[in-house]
Amino acid sequence: MGRGEELSDFQRGTVVGCHLCNKSVREIAALLNLPRSTVSSVILKWKRGGITTALPRSGRPHKLKEEDRQALEKVALETRLPSIKALASEFQSVSGASVSFRTVRRELQTMGFRGRVSKYGKGKGGKKVEKKPTASSQQDAMVDVSRLDLRVGHIITALQLPDSDNLYVVDVGEVSPRTVIGKLAKHIPVDQMQNRMVVLLCNLRPVTVRGMVSTAMVLCASSSDKVEILDPPGGAVPGDRIIFQGFPGEPDKELNPKKKVWEQIQADLRTDGQFVATYKGAAFEVAGKGVCKAKTMSNSEIK
Known part of the structure; x- marks a missing residue:
């Protein structure tokens, strides 16, 4: 009998994140639709070696990326x-x-x-x-907010980690929740992040932090001494897409960090005088439900 499909780093990080949030093996298996034996194996490997990444499988690896x-x-x-x-x-x-x-x-x-x-x-x-220029090269030449995969998320669990990191388990309307590791602890108490709706950037390249994979980023209004989470409009549900009038393109599957796409777009993300999150004057909008806003921070950068 052949081996089943290998779990992705994202799935393994989600398992460990749920374990750190004091969920049982049975609960994690039911939540992520995985066999309990697989969940136990991932957690045991993380406890023994502090890693969640899969070991190399047999077969000839690709030489070139x-x-x-x-x-x-x-x-x-x-x-x-x-x-x-x-x-x-x-x-x-x-x-x-x-x-x-x-x-x-x-x-x-x-x-x-x-x-x-x-x-x-x-x-x-x-x-x-x-x-001839390919569709990919044409897209690389056009850098605007439509290339960001921005969605409404619901934080299921928030956990304080050492060294002022937070771990969030977030429902973004997918089969499995995402794990997000951020440095918001010194600005926002972890209990205020529990059961909260947020705006999530979902197509950054995943990064591994302390053996756990962070697969998204919570967007905030920010200044030198203050940070506020962006609030989606009332009635928004996990997975709702954030759209921008005048920027109708489709998001990248994954932003290439070498192209600095996020950095170029982020420079034009700000809240306006009415606390509304905007890109070059176009509001962060959930179709038919309203706009995303900060509570009190106007004319502030978003990151």
């Missing part, structure tokens, strides 16, 4: 080097990846490159082939 493949394609199209070894050397200096020329040749063949390396960037008649 997606961003490395994109870099390799760019080198192949633009440099027109005389040999595969020269191309591999140039690719390694550009990307920092350590791979053999055989791996480079195999990846190029997978991409559809054939024939002499020096001809990769040319079409018939020796003319250079102009690469």
Whole structure:
């Protein structure tokens, strides 16, 4: 009998987060729709080694990440080097990846490159082939708030962790709740975060903190000495999308931290004079239900 599908780091972090919130194995298994034996195994591994990430499984791992493949394609199209070894050397200096020329040749063949390396960037008649912009590259050029996956969330459980971190288990309308680790303890008591509705940024790249995976971020109005949670409108439910008039695009599946998309957008997130959360004047809105607001903080940045 083959092995079942491996749990994601997000699922493992959620299990540990629920365990730290004093939920039993039976309760966690029912909440996350997982076998009790799996829940027990994740918790035991975390207690013994302080980690939740899965150990490597058998099988040959991929040599190149997606961003490395994109870099390799760019080198192949633009440099027109005389040999595969020269191309591999140039690719390694550009990307920092350590791979053999055989791996480079195999990846190029997978991409559809054939024939002499020096001809990769040319079409018939020796003319250079102009690469058409892809949907991905066009999206990278357009940076606005539509690329953020902002949703209403409901904090099921809030827990104080050492060193002023908080752990939140948040329902965002998905099959399993998300775990969020933040540094709000010195601004907002943990008991005020229990059973609270919040605005959540859901497509940041997950990060591991103390063996637990944080998969989202709670948005707040912020100043140098004060922080307030943004409140969704009355009637909003977990999973409701936050929309912006005049910015109709679809959010990225995951924001690439190398592109600094969040940082560019965050610079234009502010509350207005009526405490309404905005992006370039467009309100954080839940369709048919109203706008998101801070309680008392006007003209403040949001992060």
